[in-house]
Amino acid sequence: MKQSLYPMLLAALLIAACSPTTEAPPAKAQSVADTGGSARGDFGPPQGEPVHAVLTSPPQVPPATGRSAPAKVIVELEVRELELEISEGVRYTFWTFGGTVPGSFIRVRQGDTVEFHLKNHPDSKMPHNIDLHGVTGPGGGAASSFTAPGHESQFTFKALNHGLFVYHCATAPVGMHIANGMYGLILVEPPEGLPKVDHEYYVMQGDFYTVGKYREKGLQAFDMQKAIDENPTYVLFNGSEGALINDKALRANTGETVRLFVGNGGPNLVSSFHVIGEIFDKVWYEGGTHYQENVQTTLIPSGGAMMAEFHVEVPGSYVLVDHSIFRAFNKGALAILKVDGPENKTIYSGKEVDSVYLGDKAASLTPVSTAREAAISGTLTLEQQIAAGKAHFTGTCSVCHQDSGLGIPGVFPPLAKSDFLAKDPEAAIKYVLNGLTGKITVNGKEYDSVMPPMSQLNNDEIANILTYVFNSWGNQLGQVSTEQVAKVRGETPRAEGAAH
Amino acid sequence: MKGSAGRHGKWLAATLFVALMSMPAVAADYVDVPAGAFQSVLPTADTPLDVSVAALAMRSEPVTNAEFLAFISAHPEWRRDQVPRLFAESRYLEHWPTANSIDAGQARQPVVKVSWFAAQAFCESEQARLPTWHEWEYVAAADATRRDARADPAWRNRILGWYERTSGGDLAQIGGDANAYGVRDLHGLVWEWVDDFNALFISADNRNQGDPDLLKFCGAGALSMQDRDNYAVLMRIAMLSSLKGADVTGNLGFRCVRPATEKSQ
Numbered sequence: 001m002k003q004s005l006y007p008m009l010l011a012a013l014l015i016a017a018c019s020p021t022t023e024a025p026p027a028k029a030q031s032v033a034d035t036g037g038s039a040r041g042d043f044g045p046p047q048g049e050p051v052h053a054v055l056t057s058p059p060q061v062p063p064a065t066g067r068s069a070p071a072k073v074i075v076e077l078e079v080r081e082l083e084l085e086i087s088e089g090v091r092y093t094f095w096t097f098g099g100t101v102p103g104s105f106i107r108v109r110q111g112d113t114v115e116f117h118l119k120n121h122p123d124s125k126m127p128h129n130i131d132l133h134g135v136t137g138p139g140g141g142a143a144s145s146f147t148a149p150g151h152e153s154q155f156t157f158k159a160l161n162h163g164l165f166v167y168h169c170a171t172a173p174v175g176m177h178i179a180n181g182m183y184g185l186i187l188v189e190p191p192e193g194l195p196k197v198d199h200e201y202y203v204m205q206g207d208f209y210t211v212g213k214y215r216e217k218g219l220q221a222f223d224m225q226k227a228i229d230e231n232p233t234y235v236l237f238n239g240s241e242g243a244l245i246n247d248k249a250l251r252a253n254t255g256e257t258v259r260l261f262v263g264n265g266g267p268n269l270v271s272s273f274h275v276i277g278e279i280f281d282k283v284w285y286e287g288g289t290h291y292q293e294n295v296q297t298t299l300i301p302s303g304g305a306m307m308a309e310f311h312v313e314v315p316g317s318y319v320l321v322d323h324s325i326f327r328a329f330n331k332g333a334l335a336i337l338k339v340d341g342p343e344n345k346t347i348y349s350g351k352e353v354d355s356v357y358l359g360d361k362a363a364s365l366t367p368v369s370t371a372r373e374a375a376i377s378g379t380l381t382l383e384q385q386i387a388a389g390k391a392h393f394t395g396t397c398s399v400c401h402q403d404s405g406l407g408i409p410g411v412f413p414p415l416a417k418s419d420f421l422a423k424d425p426e427a428a429i430k431y432v433l434n435g436l437t438g439k440i441t442v443n444g445k446e447y448d449s450v451m452p453p454m455s456q457l458n459n460d461e462i463a464n465i466l467t468y469v470f471n472s473w474g475n476q477l478g479q480v481s482t483e484q485v486a487k488v489r490g491e492t493p494r495a496e497g498a499a500h
Numbered sequence: 501m502k503g504s505a506g507r508h509g510k511w512l513a514a515t516l517f518v519a520l521m522s523m524p525a526v527a528a529d530y531v532d533v534p535a536g537a538f539q540s541v542l543p544t545a546d547t548p549l550d551v552s553v554a555a556l557a558m559r560s561e562p563v564t565n566a567e568f569l570a571f572i573s574a575h576p577e578w579r580r581d582q583v584p585r586l587f588a589e590s591r592y593l594e595h596w597p598t599a600n601s602i603d604a605g606q607a608r609q610p611v612v613k614v615s616w617f618a619a620q621a622f623c624e625s626e627q628a629r630l631p632t633w634h635e636w637e638y639v640a641a642a643d644a645t646r647r648d649a650r651a652d653p654a655w656r657n658r659i660l661g662w663y664e665r666t667s668g669g670d671l672a673q674i675g676g677d678a679n680a681y682g683v684r685d686l687h688g689l690v691w692e693w694v695d696d697f698n699a700l701f702i703s704a705d706n707r708n709q710g711d712p713d714l715l716k717f718c719g720a721g722a723l724s725m726q727d728r729d730n731y732a733v734l735m736r737i738a739m740l741s742s743l744k745g746a747d748v749t750g751n752l753g754f755r756c757v758r759p760a761t762e763k764s765q
Contacts, residue, residue, distance in 0.1 A: 081666050093664045122591070123668035125691075125751050126735065127742030148742040149749040150591060172738045173731045221657075221664050224731065 035190075035289055038136055041160030043111030043191070046072035050115070055104035058238045059250060061200040061261060062107040064193055070111035077104060078119040079128045079147070079169075079182075083219065086208060086234060087241040087332065091219040094181040094239065095126065095169065101239025102204035102265060103167070103184030110162040110188050115154065116141065122150035127171055129153070133303070134165035134186045142170040162190040164287030164305040166263050175267045179209055179227050181239055183265030185305055190289075197309060198256035203335060204263040205271045205300065205322060206239065207232035214331060230268040235327040237320060237335040244320070244335030252312050254341025259309045263287075266302030273300050274323040275337065277316070280308040297323050314348045315341045367391050371464060375482070382467065382479055389468025392461050396454070397469075405473040411449060413442040416473030425470060425477040429488040432462050459485040528567065528626060530557040531682040532760055538638055538648060541730040542737055553638040555760035558631065561674040561684050562610035562692065562753045563622060565602045568593075571622050573600065578618055587617040589746050608673040610690045610753040616745040619693045623756035630695040631757040633740075637733065640686040642679040650730065659732040662688040667751055693754040697740040 050072040054062040065071075080099045086092040097103025108114055118130050127148045131140035135157045144155035168174075169182035185202065209227040210220035214234065226233065237244055244250060252258050264271045274297040282291040283298045287305035292298075300306050312318075320335040321328035328334050343350070371388035374380040394403065397415075401407050405416035415421060420442040421428060435453035439446060457465070462485045470477035535555040572578045579600060580593040593613055596602050614622075616630075623629050631639075643649035650656070676685045686692075743752075 083666050093666055122750050123666065125663060125667055125739075127739050146742050148739070148747055149751065151742075151747065151749075171742075172734055176731065176735075219664075221660065224660075 035162070038160035041110050041162070042158060043070045046070050046113045050074050052076075053106055053108065053114075055098060055106060056202070057098065057100045057104060058102055058202045058204065059244060061105050061187075061202045065107060065109045065112075065189055066193070067109050067112075068191075070109070070113065072113045072115060073108050074115045074117070075106055075108075076117045076119065077106075077130070078121060079124060080121050081124050081126065085240055085242070086210075086220070086236070087215050089217040090210075090212075090215060092208070092210065093219075093222075095128065095177060096181055097130070097167070097169075097184050101181035101206065102202070102263065103182070105184065105202045105261070106167070106186040108159050108186070108188055109193075110159055110191055112159050112188075113156060114159055115156045116145065117152055117154050118145040118147050119152045120147040120149050124149035126177075128169050128177065128182065129171050130167055131170040132157075132165060132167040132186055134159055134161065134163070134167070134188050136160050139170065140167075146171065159188045162188045163289065164188075164261055164263070164284070164307050166265065166303050166305055168265060168303070175227055176222060176224065178265055178267040179207070179222065181206065181265075183263070185261055185263045187261065194259070197259040199250075199252050200259045200261065201250050202261050203237050203244070203250075203320065204265055205235065205237055205269075205273070205333065206265040207267065207269045208234040208236060210234070227267065232269065232327075232331060235269060235322055235331040235333040237333060241332040241334075246336075249317070249336035249338045250320075252337060252339050254312055254315055254339055254344065257309060257311045258337070259307065261305065261307055262300060263305040264300040264302050268302060269322075269324075269327070270302055271300040271333075272297050272323040273306070274298075274321050275310070276319040276321060277314075278310050278312070278318050278337075280310050282309045284308070312337075312339045314344050315339050368464075372460065375460060382471070385464045385467040385479065386471050387468075388461075389464035389466070390472075392457070392465045393468055396457070397465060400451070405469070405475075409445065410447070413440065413445075413447045415469050415475070417475065418442050421469075421475070422477060426480075426484070426488075428466055428469070429462065429480065429485050430492065432457070432466065433485075433489055434492055455489070459489065528563075528756075529560045530628075530758055531560045532557050533639055533681050533683070534760075536638065536647070538641060540634055540637055541733045542633075551634045551638070553635055556631075556635060557758045557760050558635075558639055558681070558683055559628075559755040559757070560678070560682055562690060562755045563619075564608055564674055565596070565611045566607040568611040568614065568622060569596075569600070569602050571625055575621065575625060576600075578621055583618070585746070587746055588615040589748055592618065592748050595750070605670070608675070609671045610674055610685070612671065612690055612750055612753050613748040614693075614752070614754065615748055616693050616697065616743070619754040620695075622754075626756065628756035628758040630693055630754060632696050633694045633737075635757060636686075636692065636694050639679070639681055639683055642681055642683075644677055645680055647680050650733075656730075656732045659687045663732070663735060671751075690751050690753040691736065691739055691749070693752065694740065697743060698745075 047069045048071060051074070053073050053075045055075070055077065056062045077097050078099070079095065079097060081093065081095050082099060083091050083093050094101050116130070118128070120128050127146060129142045129145040129147060131142040133140060135141045137157060141155055141157065145153045147153040165186050165188065167184050167186050169177040171177050183204065183206065185204065209223045210233045211223045212218070212220045212233070223233070234241070242248065262273055280295040280298065282293055283295045284291045284307040285298055286301070287307060298306055298308070316339060318337040318339060320337060322333040367384065367387035368391050371380060371384045374384050400412040401415050405414060407414040413420065420440060431451065432454050434455070436451045439448045454462070459482045463480045463482045466480040469475065470480065533556050535553060537550050537552045540551045576582055580588070580596070581599040583592060591613055592615055595613055596606070620630055641648045641650050643652065643655050672689060674685050674689070676688060678684050679686065
């Protein structure tokens with residue numbers, strides 16, 4: 001159906017472009033291209049017997065509705081306040097829709113009439129309600145569902161827009177109710193349903209704020225100030241660090257297609273959702289009607305969702321992360337999709353070579369170790385020093401002074417046949433250790449630039465570098481010993497970390 | 501403890517019932533609270549900021565199951581098997597073993613699962629009434645030494661600590677530490693009915709373009725709050741505003757107030 005739209009749209013555009021005198025109906029073309037939104041989402045009164053919605057706990061997703069006509073769907077969702085594990089050995093009092101974080105997954109079809117029952121368990125301390133982003137009407141159901149502990153509220157709405165929608169508690173203080181885990185997803189299927197896939201999974205990100213530090217053991221209290229500062233202690237998929245790892249990992253086999261329904265409850269952070277080692281074949285960004293193809297990372301706003309499909313070819317563990325990556329490795333935003341099946345070396349070889357790589361230093365660092373051994377045994381020669389010094393000079397000093405020692409005229413002074421250097425060769429030790437800033441004149445040219453201190457180099461290295469400089473490019477300024485460098489270093493105090 | 505109380509509940513309750521009946525009515529302990537002005541976290545249309553509270557005497561502790569049992573014995577129309585549903589929903593006093601008995605362990609627990617109507621009737625029976633929200637808030641602003649400790653994070657954290665404990669087990673007994681007025685258990689034990697639990701919030705709503713559902717929506721409730729740090733109190737207001745007069749919950753009790761005695765006026 002979707003594909004047939006394009007020729008029609010194209011035709012409309014051609015008419016508009018080629019025959020300006022023809023009455024082109026751009027408005028009509030537009031209405032063909034879009035879904036018509038809520039104005040075209042009412043398929044009439046519900047038909048047949050009322051249906052009880054199948055609700056699932058994450059990461060499971062209810063089966064497709066399989067309906068071709070609007071139905072009356074009864075949803076019964078219970079609010080529970082529960083103390084659960086947020087991380088190993090760390091407990092937190094969650095407020096939940098259906099006993100889990102995120103709450104139960106709800107699946108209906110566009111045009112369905114949903115009779116919603118919100119039950120607040122008698123043991124609850126707080127009143128709660130629900131705002132479903134899939135509801136058309138003030139408050140999204142919040143006012144109609146405000147429910148005291150031990151009570152039940154009922155309201156009814158018609159699902160006019162299809163898409164993947166967040167629901168959440170909207171009782172004051174809203175941020176705290178959401179931060180305690182009160183959110184979930186409701187899928188309103190398009191009339192034709194979704195294409196068949198091998199696996200559907202339900203993942204939802206949320207940020208959590210505890211008084212104790214990350215992974216501090218025991219029962220942790222909610223920290224309002226951290227929440228206001230938007231500085232979460234945990235960023236999690238499905239409400240716990242262990243929710244989707246090890247034996248609870250999502251599973252698929254090679255050759256299968258996986259569909260993820262991913263929401264972001266917030267309350268604060270926007271997710272940069274990414275699966276390490278996979279590329280989303282399709283992303284229905286923002287949970288809407290259209291998809292983007294071949295996506296690496298997709299944004300999921302707080303209070304938003306997205307749907308993604310991808311085909312898995314290579315077995316192994318794929319890591320779901322919020323690619324705001326410190327959240328993944330330091331706040332818990334990690335989940336695993338484990339793919340089983342035979343290796344496919346033509347697509348991904350696995351590791352073929354494991355060898356040492358030293359870049360452009362690979363060959364040149366040999367003289368350094370030779371010089372070090374010689375120094376230890378007391379047989380260090382001028383030639384060995386020069387050779388080792390050259391290796392260090394390359395890649396450290398040569399960036400500015402150039403391999404030729406000529407520097408860059410007017411910017412970086414030359415070392416080759418430098419009268420400045422020749423005037424007081426020993427002062428060079430000081431320049432290397434402490435840097436040199438300000439106006440100097442070298443070979444009749446004025447330079448006014450900054451050489452940073454290079455005190456991160458050890459005494460051996462500086463001695464060798466300077467010995468190399470003093471004996472290259474026509475310079476004949478002698479030799480510098482480790483002891484000389486040590487003496488100058490000892491005389492000049494400098495700030496820690498002054499290197500570079 | 502609970503199990504054994506349940507097994508022997510009948511005779512224990514009967515014993516307790518007889519004991520209560522044979523005792524002279526124990527005068528509940530009311531403590532004087534002097535008049536004063538303070539800033540309510542929830543200003544109303546009439547009193548935008550400063551709220552004056554007249555001198556009053558407040559029950560030093562919430563009403564207990566034992567006290568409420570004595571009340572229904574004298575006023576059987578408030579027994580759970582006799583009260584009209586209009587005044588108390590079906591779960592009214594359902595935690596009692598029978599309509600006119602309690603387990604021994606319940607005697608000094610605050611009575612919960614009582615409707616606003618029943619609470620009001622109880623207070624009338626001892627020549628008292630339910631406190632208004634502002635009266636309750638005024639007295640509950642105190643900690644052990646100060647009459648208004650609300651600026652102290654420790655005061656707030658103590659309240660939040662209770663919110664964060666899931667309920668479902670046995671309620672604690674009354675008799676927590678007294679605050680600066682000598683009133684106990686305002687925080688950390690149960691929610692408490694106030695006389696104007698519904699009316700107060702409607703006037704607050706009117707101030708904001710007349711949206712009657714202000715507290716029930718995203719963040720809107722926070723707009724009428726003077727101090728965002730007082731969200732702990734806001735949560736109590738949200739709780740009260742979710743109720744109707746016949747409702748009961750497992751964490752909702754009450755206490756009464758009377759006009760102040762002469763010495764405090």
